[in-house]
Amino acid sequence: MPLPRKKENKGLPARWRFKHGAYYYQVPIGLEAQWDGKQLFRLGKSLPESYRTWADRLSTLDDAKNIAELLDRYALQVVPTKSITTQAQNSVAIKRLRAVLGAVPLQSLKPRHVYQYIDKRQAKVAARREVEVLSHAYTKAVEWGYLDRHPFKGEVRLDGEKPRTRYVEDWEIIECLSIESRRKAGSVLAIQAYIRVKLLTGMRRGDLLRLTMSDLKDDGIHVTPGKTENSTGKRLIIEWSDELREAVSIAKSARPVQIAPWLFCTLRGECYFDEETGRAGGWDSMWRNFMSKVLETTKLKEKFTEHDLRAKCASDAETLEHARALLAHADGKITERVYRRKPERVKPLR
Known part of the structure; x- marks a missing residue:
């Protein structure tokens, strides 16, 4: 007997259920053997984990009649190739798109429907992110042979968000590094070491x-950016300089657990970053507390975000190409538009 639909299940793939803190798949009658003989198969606690489990169990969809079925295949084949954080964001976007547009026939979507989708949402930024996912799904639909052309690519003009312009001045960094820590490790010292690196x-x-x-080797710091790990697999070796060696040394001494494998670790010696969710809640809380202390005890009047430090690094690089390489961007256009925040200096005519 089918389980009754619950409000919180709205927007999930067909036959999915959320109960007792986990996602389940209600197996169609006669297919129990393919799902370990179960009528209700547990997929996982999080959406990314559930989609991965589902992808392992289901065969590839050969056809898609509506947007919901297209998004199902997109979730199965495309989302798992992205970074952990992007997977989580895409999963939320897909859930919302399915709830509103899932029943729409694949070839019936028009540009006006996209405008209406955004217009009716109060969270405009989130709505634009969801439309980006929908657009990419339709791009894949053309690749998979469902459609001959994308129904709204190039025909929908959305007001994009203006790039953040906050540039962190050198004196602001000095103020942040001047705060004294009550502890011999962790907390303030860890954040200050993080800022340096x-x-x-x-x-x-x-x-x-x-x-x-x-990852700290003789020739430098070896990094495989998580954002490209499942796509291009691009790797970086950030070569040592005297300043970088000193910054890493400070980070090592600031660790609360010296035998931990992580350069930045919790009081238990664990990684702050949750691979399953793509979040770092403990670290984010520590960062917020640090910035509050900075505003209370220093000359700073305006806080900056952790991401602004990445932009400062790109802005302070001597050339755009150097900044692009440091940020591991495939194209310098995003580096220039979003991360290079210093005013451009020009000389007057003689």
Whole structure:
């Protein structure tokens, strides 16, 4: 007997159920043998984990009649190739798209429907992110032979978000590093060490928090950016400089557990970054507390984000190409548009 639909299940793939803190798949009658003989198969606690389990069990969809079925295949084949954080974001976007547009026939979507979708949402930024996922899904639909052309690519013009312009001045960094810590390790000292390493390498938060002692080799810091790990597999070797060696040395001494494998670790010697969810809740809380203390005890009047430090690294690089390489961007356009925040200096005519 089918389980009754619950409000919280709205937007999930067909026959999915959420109960007792986990996602389950209600197996169609007669197919129990393919699902370990179960009528209700447990997929996982999180959406990314559940989609991976489902992908392992289901055969590839040969046809898609509506947007829900297209998104199902997209979730199975495309989402797992992205970074952990992007997977989680895409899963949420897919759930919302399915709830509103899932029953729409694949070839019936028009540009006006996309505008209406965004117009009716209060969270405009989230809505634009969801439309980006839908657009990519339709790009894959053309690749998979479902459609001959993308129904709204190039025909929908959305007001994009303006890139953040906050540039962190050198004196602001000095103020942050001047705060004294009550503890001999962790907390304030860990954040200050993180700032030092971040400014020299421009590494993403997830990559920096997942950095291990074994990544620190004789020729430099070896990094495989999580954002490209499942796509291009691009690897970086950030060569040592005297400043970088000193920054890493400070980070090592700031660790609360000296035998931990991570350069930045919790009081238990564990990694701050959760590979399953793509989040670093403990670290984010520590960062917020640090910035509150900075505003209370220093000359700073405006806080900056952890991501602003990555932009400062790119802005302070002598050339755009150097900044692009540090940030591991495939194209310098995103580096220039979003991360190079210093005013451009030009000389007057003679």
